[in-house]
Amino acid sequence: MEKFEKLSGVAAPMPMxxxxxxxxxxxxxxxxxxxxxxxxxxxxxxxxxxxGEEIPDFVLNQPAYRDAQILVAGDNFGCGSSREHAPWAIKDFGIRCVIAPSFADIFHNNCFKNGILPIALPQEQVDLLMDEAQKGANARIEIDLESQTITTSDGETISFDVDPFKKHCLLEGLDDIGLTYEKSAAIDSFETRSAAERPWV
Structure with missing residues (x-):
């Protein structure tokens, strides 16, 4: 999984x-x-x-947001079914971070497992970033996961919370398989010891 450390990009506004x-x-x-x-x-x-033709008014079809890497959205983002295809599609489009007042729990967890940073913020801070996103390609938002800060094009800084374990996984680019590989030496040691102690298994 691709590491997430810092991201500087255009944010697409979806105030739904x-x-x-x-x-x-x-x-x-x-x-x-x-x-x-x-x-x-x-x-x-x-x-x-x-x-199958693009709807020109939809935000991601507009020239300013075709390469957006950040999505600023409304409350309860990712609700509904638990399909992991949702973060797959978001990541494949090129979006690495979604900012909203709240997220559905399963979607929120699936984001971290797929290299996407979901950031939940109070509504007033989301509104500020929504206004920033409305500026289009001229306004780039910077997200620093290590310091847990968002910086607007005007230099305003917003802090956000993130679970320490999920933060570690994103910074190191570790999905569930990667976490298992981290323990490969211990697993190999256990298997060697187990084979010696229980050769009949």
Whole structure:
């Protein structure tokens, strides 16, 4: 998994509440078990019309936000079903951080497992960053995970909380498999000892 240390990028504003996982990646795209290739279908029903043409007014179709790496959204982001395809699609599009007043628990945990930093902030701070995002490509937001700070283009700094263990995993680029590999020496030692002590197994 790619490490997350610092991120400086354009933030796309999506001031909608209750953006659920079916809105993030509709059910017809859940057949794949690959983590790549879903970015083109991110927010599919809001992003394209019935003929598959881009809807110009949708934020990620606008020139200023096509390469957005940060998403500023409304309350209860990622609610609905527990599909892990939702963070897969977000990451594949290129978004590494989602900022909202609150997140659904399962989506929140799935983000960390897929290299995405979800940041929950009080509504007034989200509103400030939403205003910042409305400035488009001229305003870049910087996120420093180590110091747990967000810096706006005007130099204003906002602090955020993050679970220490999840922070460690993101900084080191460790998903569940990576965490297991960290213990590979201890696992090998155990298997060697177990084979000597219980050769009949």
């Amino acid at each position: 509440i209750n953006i659920d996982t079916d809105m993030i990646i509709p059910k017809q795209f859940l057949k794949t078990i690959k983590r790549s290739g879903l970015g083109v279908n991110l927010f599919d029903e809001m992003r394209y019309d019935d003929n």
